[in-house]
Amino acid sequence: VSNAELRQPGKSPNFSVNWIVGNTDLEVINATTGKQTSGSSSRLCKHMFYTRWAKLYGKLSTRVQSHGEVPSVYSEAKLVAHPYQSVKQQLFKAFQKAGLGTWVKKPPEQDQFPLTV
Incomplete structure (x- = not known):
């Protein structure tokens, strides 16, 4: 060829x-x-999604956190998103149960960037 x-x-x-x-x-x-x-x-990068999420989050009348502030670091925002964390754990368990192995985790520092709007 x-x-x-x-x-x-x-x-x-x-x-x-x-x-x-x-x-x-x-x-x-x-x-x-x-x-x-x-x-x-x-x-489609994480920062752009985080920025868009923060703008939407700021418009909500109910907040995930009791004080209502947008988490300042991406990894914190993911941690306080309890439905996301729950579904993620269910997905990991389903992979293991199906014999597909464990989810390969990325280095934590990849999600430790601040929100800059």
């Missing part, structure tokens, strides 16, 4: 593409950096 663009088995592409229904913009992400080709953060 002489076409360099054809997929090589065992080798992942160095980019990914995402789009949103109703939006004509494609987002091309560098697989090495996780950022757009322009250098800015992806609309």
Whole structure:
């Protein structure tokens, strides 16, 4: 095969593409950096989701925390989301019960970033 663009088995592409229904913009992400080709953060990165969640959280009349403040660190927000934690544990148990092994945990420092809006 002489076409360099054809997929090589065992080798992942160095980019990914995402789009949103109703939006004509494609987002091309560098697989090495996780950022757009322009250098800015992806609309699908944890920080962007956290920022959007915090804005919605601030509009709620009932709060997860008694004092009603948005957690300042992403990992804290995940810890106080009790339904999320419960479902996550159920998923891990289901994987083990099905003989699929244990969930590989990422380094905790990946979720220890502050909210900057």
